[in-house]
Amino acid sequence: MTALEDGWDGMGWDWSDHADVRRRLDGGADPERWSGGRPLHRAAWAGSAEVVAELAGRVADVDALEGGVTALWVAVLDGKTENARALAAAGADPWRVSLGGWSPGRLSLAGPTPELFAVPAGVGLSLGERAAAEEGRRLVAALGEFPYDGFGLACVAGIDTAEAVRRLGAEPVPDDVMGEFLDDPYGYDMDESLRLVGVTTVPGGCVVTQPWGYAPQMRGVLAPLSAGTFCYGLYANPKSGNQGGIARDGAVEAGDLHPGGGPNEDDGPEEVLNSYLYRYRAVAYAYAFAGLRPTDARSALGPPDVWVELPDRDHRHP
Structure with a gap:
């Protein structure tokens, strides 16, 4: 059925x-x-409470x-509180179990509006879920908001800056050389600029960053960093959005992920919760995945503990 046939011709993203x-x-x-799905689902996150x-x-x-x-579920996941209230008033069931065993109502208990629905007796969050929700709020606040298109990072559990540099076989870059580069990083040849990364120790591990490129997410960087541990790589691709990858014990086990996006139908309880806590917060999601607990955004925004140059080889492969 086309948009002309279903009566929604010309409807775009705004359903308010x-x-x-x-x-x-x-x-x-x-x-x-309508041609893009169910109108009520679209309005739940892109419309007004009146339209819902x-x-x-x-x-x-x-x-x-x-x-x-x-x-x-869509309204709760996207933080559209008034739309969620309108749906509940129309008879929607907040306690209907959905992805990962979560209901919209129980998921809301982990968010900023735990009073959104009247909670039945015996329904609540576990101690672990409450702790994850509290850490999620703390981490999001600590990192804050910043533009990061074209930005790459790798969050590594359990190792510090010195060990990350050793695993990468990298060499420190003199301050004067790095200062000259930072004056115009995009004026350099890409093969040269991709070899320069920052590394910073944070509680729980370390972070490898590159504000101008995707090198920290390359397989040849993630694989050695993850030996005996695990890490999450992120590249904020200006053209196609956030791209994530997971490496564990020296091997990249997952790629083409979408940190900060919604959960998938086959996700487990922990993944669904994290997708909710870090909705549209791809950088915070990467930190949380690796269990990193920074107190501020320096490990992401700089200056790093050290600038280093990666070995001159193809890092697209382990």
């Missing part, structure tokens, strides 16, 4: 115009579908699934 949505519905627009209430009153099942989740 209640008058427009109501006009379309009164004119025969299908409340159950309008659609919720016209669908056959306010808890219908799309991608394995309800519209209420």
Whole structure:
């Protein structure tokens, strides 16, 4: 069914115009579908509470699934509190179990609005889940917000700067040489600039950074860093978004991940919780995965403990 046929022709990302949505519905627009999926699910994160209430009153099942989740799950995951309240008022079930064994209601208990729904007796977070939620809030606040397009990092558990430099076979770069480079990092040949990375020790491990490139996420960097431990690599690709990779015990075990995005249908309880706690916070997600506990953003923003030059070889492969 096309957008013309379902009555939603011209609808884009913004579903907040209640008058427009109501006009379309009164004119025969299908409340159950549009060319991009279910209208109620789209409005749950991209619409206003008024639009959500309008659609919720016209669908056959306010808890219908799309991608394995309800519209209420979408609103909670995306932090759209008023939309979640509108859905609950329309009869959506906050305690319907969804991804990873979490319900929208229990997931909300780990977020900034634990009072969002009336909580049934016996429902709550475990000690571990409460601790993860508290650390999530602390970590997000410690790192803050900063632009990081084109930025690469690797968060490594359990080793410090000296050990990371040793594993990489890297050499320290003199301050005067590095200072000249930092005046115009994009003015250098890419093969040269990709070999320069910063390394910083933080509680729980260390961070390898490159504000201008993707080298920390390359397989030939992640693999040696992860020997006997594990790490998470991130590249904030300006063209295609955040790209993540996991290395464990000397081998890259997962790539093409999307840190800071939503959970997948087959994710377990811990992954679903982390996807919620670090929604749109890809850098914080990488730190949390490796169990790093920085008290500020210096390990990401610099200056690092040391600038080093990687060996002259192809680091795209272990």
